[in-house]
Amino acid sequence: MSAANRTAGGWALIxxxxxxxxxxxxxxxxxxxxxxxxxxxxxxxxxxxxxxLMPVLLLGCWALGEWLGLDRPLVRFALCxxxxxxxxxxxxxxxxxxITPAGFELSExxxxxxxxxxxxxxxxxxxxxxxxxxxxxxALPARHRALKLFSPxxxxxxxxWVLSGAFNPHVHAMLLLSAGQVVWWIAAGRALLVKPTGx
Numbered sequence: 001m002s003a004a005n006r007t008a009g010g011w012a013l014i015x016x017x018x019x020x021x022x023x024x025x026x027x028x029x030x031x032x033x034x035x036x037x038x039x040x041x042x043x044x045x046x047x048x049x050x051x052x053l054m055p056v057l058l059l060g061c062w063a064l065g066e067w068l069g070l071d072r073p074l075v076r077f078a079l080c081x082x083x084x085x086x087x088x089x090x091x092x093x094x095x096x097x098x099i100t101p102a103g104f105e106l107s108e109x110x111x112x113x114x115x116x117x118x119x120x121x122x123x124x125x126x127x128x129x130x131x132x133x134x135x136x137x138x139a140l141p142a143r144h145r146a147l148k149l150f151s152p153x154x155x156x157x158x159x160x161w162v163l164s165g166a167f168n169p170h171v172h173a174m175l176l177l178s179a180g181q182v183v184w185w186i187a188a189g190r191a192l193l194v195k196p197t198g199x
Contacts, residue, residue, distance in 0.1 A: 001066040003195075009063020010192030016057045017185035023050050024175050047097025054086045057185075061086075061132070064188055068139045078135035085128035092121035122169035123162050126177055130158040133184050140191070147187045154180040 026046055061082040068075045095118040104111030137151020158177050161167045 001063070005063050006067055006192050006195075009060045009067070010189040012056045012063065013060035013185045013189030013192065015189075016053055016060060017182040017189065019049075019053055020178055020182050020185075023053070024178055041101075043101065044097045047093040051090050051093040051097075054090055058082070058086055060185070060189065060192075063192060064136060067192055068136060072139060074135050075139050078132045078139065081128040081132035081135070085125045085132060088121045088128065089125040092118045092125060095121065119169045122174065123167065126158045126167070126169070126174075127162045129181065130155040130162075133181070134159075136188070144191050147184075147191060150187070151184065154184045 023046060026042065061079060065075050065079040065082075068078075070076055070079065095114055100111055100114030100118060103114040132155070134152050134155030137148050137155060140148045140151070142148070158167075158180070161177075167173065
């Protein structure tokens with residue numbers, strides 16, 4: 001892959017990691033729909049910002065896949081999981097930020113349906129992103145030993161949590177999972193940026 005694409009992908013992953021921290025710092029613990037800037041409340045701002053980060057995340061994931069070798073089935077599978085995770089989190093964010101508030105204005109049942117859709121998509125996002133992190137970690141070169149060892153833990157623990165049926169995707173649970181993702185994205189971004197001598 002070109003040095004420019006590798007560099008852009010590395011910075012994209014780091015940026016997503018850092019901006020994800022910002023998203024959760026301003027994320028309301030409950031749906032706060034009071035207008036803050038024009039028609040935009042903090043709930044809508046938070047979720048729109050989160051969805052807006054997804055093309056940047058995809059740029060980073062694509063570059064990571066190219067670097068690891070898209071001719072390898074494990075890397076292709078990881079990229080497919082990343083793509084599914086991004087689609088699901090976009091649906092979750094748009095639902096929580098815009099559809100659910102409108103649903104509650106119609107009826108309690110419509111609002112609850114929006115919440116259910118959001119949480120279903122959150123569960124799918126967590127599982128697919130975890131699988132992608134674990135698979136990309138396994139595909140990493142041996143020189144990235146620390147990230148290779150961290151990846152199965154950071155990736156498969158969330159998958160196990162979702163499959164256990166005990167995972168409830170409220171903001172505190174998502175913040176806990178996000179912490180592991182942030183560390184992984186920043187570490188993977190740095191791996192893309194660091195070019196070994198002679199490569």
